[in-house]
Each structure stands twice: as structure tokens, then as C-alpha cells.
Amino acid sequence: xxxxxxxxKFQVLKTGQSMTLQCAQDMNHEYMSWYRQDPxxxxxxxxxSVGAGITDQGEVPNGYNVSRSTTEDFxxxxxxxxPSQTSVYFCASSTGRSPLHxxxxxxxxxx
Amino acid sequence: xQQVKQSPQSLIVQKGGxxxxxxxxxxxxxxYFPWYQQFPGKGPALLIAIRPDVSEKKEGRFTISxxxxxxxxxxxIMDSQPGDSATYFCAxxxxxxxxxxxxxxxxxFVKA
Numbered sequence: 001x002x003x004x005x006x007x008x009k010f011q012v013l014k015t016g017q018s019m020t021l022q023c024a025q026d027m028n029h030e031y032m033s034w035y036r037q038d039p040x041x042x043x044x045x046x047x048x049s050v051g052a053g054i055t056d057q058g059e060v061p062n063g064y065n066v067s068r069s070t071t072e073d074f075x076x077x078x079x080x081x082x083p084s085q086t087s088v089y090f091c092a093s094s095t096g097r098s099p100l101h102x103x104x105x106x107x108x109x110x111x
Numbered sequence: 112x113q114q115v116k117q118s119p120q121s122l123i124v125q126k127g128g129x130x131x132x133x134x135x136x137x138x139x140x141x142x143y144f145p146w147y148q149q150f151p152g153k154g155p156a157l158l159i160a161i162r163p164d165v166s167e168k169k170e171g172r173f174t175i176s177x178x179x180x181x182x183x184x185x186x187x188i189m190d191s192q193p194g195d196s197a198t199y200f201c202a203x204x205x206x207x208x209x210x211x212x213x214x215x216x217x218x219x220f221v222k223a
Contacts, residue, residue, distance in 0.1 A: 042215040043216075099145055102156065104152070
């Protein structure tokens with residue numbers, strides 16, 4: 001089993017560009033979420049989903065969109081990248097009332 | 112808004128010593144308190160977790176102490192080893208574990 005797979009591993013964008021961070025899990029977990037990790041800030045929840053077709057906002061949702069059309073995939077879209085979105089992004093999944101399983105992250109730089 | 116406060120930010124411990132990381136929370140609706148360990152270039156991974164109906168949980172060299180009345184919990188790493196050098200995050204969740212809030216993290220370095 002691959003677990004949680006994130007692509008790409010690294011990405012550099014110019015301000016105003018758009019892109020999609022991909023996340024896929026093969027554990028049939030109903031819950032998936034996106035976090036960003038910044039020095040001294042820990043992991044902050046961006047968006048989460050409790051099942052296909054259901055998404056909700058976390059702590060820092062502005063500038064990000066998500067959708068969940070299948071159980072396996074939960075992409076994160078940046079419509080117009082800003083330097084403040086430079087961060088490491090982690091996708092996680094779980095069954096609920098269980099620990100989160102994380103991917104290995106996408107390191108994003110916005111210049 | 113940081114609902115889970117973690118300290119210290121960094122910690123240096125001699126090999127064989129005890130590492131202690133503390134966390135405090137505000138929301139009494141939290142019902143699951145995990146600790147995650149993260150190595151450079153990797154995602155966090157569950158280390159140990161506790162629910163508020165017990166005051167202590169031990170797994171090998173790792174122990175969580177939980178004080179419900181004070182809304183505090185801590186991680187103790189006994190006989191710390193260089194391989195324990197990593198970033199540790201405390202966390203808290205509710206609503207069936209669907210929303211997990213993390214502390215700011217503690218970078219632990221164990222000197223050989």
C-alpha cells in the first residue's frame with residue numbers, strides 16, 4: 001500500500017499563477033485534510049473533507065479551493081498564488097477518531 | 112488563533128536523559144490528544160495518543176501525562192537517544208477526530 005501520495009514534491013510559482021496540489025490515498029479513508037506547515041506555526045488546517053462531495057473550511061482557508069469527487073482524491077487548488085502561500089503543504093487522511101496518516105509533503109515557493 | 116499551546120520551541124537533551132514537552136488546550140470539547148513525530152523531509156507520524164478518560168499512557172520509552180482539570184498534557188521521552196532527534200507536535204481533536212488542531216512544534220536534539 002502506498003498510503004497517502006502527494007505530488008509534486010517541489011514547486012516554484014510566480015505571483016498570480018495557479019496550480020493544483022494533488023493528494024491520493026489508497027486506504028479507503030473517508031476523512032481527508034490539507035495542512036500547511038510554517039516555522040513556529042505548527043500545522044494549520046486549510047480545508048478538510050468528511051467524504052466524497054463534502055468539504056469544509058479549516059483555520060486558514062483563504063486563497064485555497066478544494067473539491068472531493070472520489071474517496072481517494074482530494075486536490076488543493078491555488079487560484080492566484082501569493083508569496084504568503086510559500087510553505088510546505090501536507091495532505092492527511094484518517095477513518096475518524098483515529099490518527100492522521102500524512103503524505104510526505106509538497107514544498108511550494110511563490111516568488 | 113492557537114487553540115493548542117506547546118512549549119518549549121526547542122530542546123537539547125543529553126543521551127540517556129529525559130525529554131519533556133508540554134501542551135495546554137482551551138477547548139473542553141477536545142476528546143483525543145495525539146503526539147506526532149516528524150523527521151526532516153517527511154510527514155508527521157503518530158507517536159502515541161491519549162483520550163481524556165485516563166491520566167497516563169505509556170508505550171515503551173514514551174509516556175503521555177494528562178491533567179484534565181488543568182487542560183494540560185505532556186510527552187516524556189525516557190532514556191532519550193540521538194535517533195529521537197526530530198520535531199514533535201502535540202495535537203487535539205474533536206467531532207469524531209475529523210478536525211485536528213496542532214501545537215507549534217518542538218525541535219528536539221539529543222546529543223550523543
